Amino acid sequence: MRIIIVDDDKLVCDSLKIILGAQPGIEVVGLGSSGDDAVRLFREIAPDVALLDIQMPGRDGLSAAREILAEDPAARVVFLTTFSDDEYIVAALKLGARGYLIKTDVRAIPPALTQVMEGKRVLEGKPADSVDFSVGVEEAESHERTGAFVALTDREFEVVRLIAEGLDNKEIAATAYMGEGTVRNHISSILAKLGLRNRTQIAIAYLKA
Structure with a gap:
């Protein structure tokens, strides 16, 4: 699978690129540090999965995901979060994001991405297909x-x-x-x-x- 990683923390981006890029079947094809980067990279590269940080200076991941999913409702957007992001996560999932993963739990990310590619929704690395966040x-x-x-x-x-x-x-x-x-x-x-x-x-x- 081809993925992009967008996080304003360069260390997070670089670390995830090395760790995920070493996994069989995963290729990191783009890195960014802002919501604008996320939208641009998605349009230019059309990755299989977009891993986006929620909170970033300027345009955040939530805004970027809203634009990406408006253009391509089938886009696989997965958020990288910290527990302090809880206030944003439900809104992100209601947009149509495929889930969220905790940044510090790196080992859970590769198998979770595989589940996303299989059409599943993942919350903290665990499948949650029975939850319908689109409820009106x-x-x-x-x-x-x-x-x-x-x-x-x-x-x-x-x-x-x-x-x-x-x-x-x-x-x-x-x-x-x-x-x-x-x-x-x-x-x-x-x-x-x-x-x-x-x-x-x-x-x-x-x-x-």
Whole structure:
């Protein structure tokens, strides 16, 4: 498979090029450091997979993926993330990205890319085909509070629904008429009650319900 890697950290790019390029069946055909680079490389090279960092100075990976997927809905875009990127990941997946991989878990990247080439969606290196992140607002609002979600308050469940819609904390605060600090507190409570690690897992649990 032919892949491009776009990350504003040159060390990450160079390291991944060496590690992935040494894998049988993987060829790194382009490197970039910005969202603009990602769009340009995708147009020029038409890689099998685009590995994009989410947060980059200037144009970020989310914006680049939006343009790439608008031009080619079948594009295989996979995000490289850190756990601090949780606020962006659900929105990225709703765009049509094929998944996300943790930058520091290098060993999980090659097999995950193979799964992507097989048409699967990968989250932290694990397949997640049963999750439909394209669910619309009306469908999300129709979800009933069942299973573990019954332990949540009305406001907490509202935050869960908005997370599943791909809203970040600022957007949730504006939509639900609460402060961003309150949103963060609700998310912390939700994670504790549901035994989850991050907001992406909250969205997955909600969309699987």
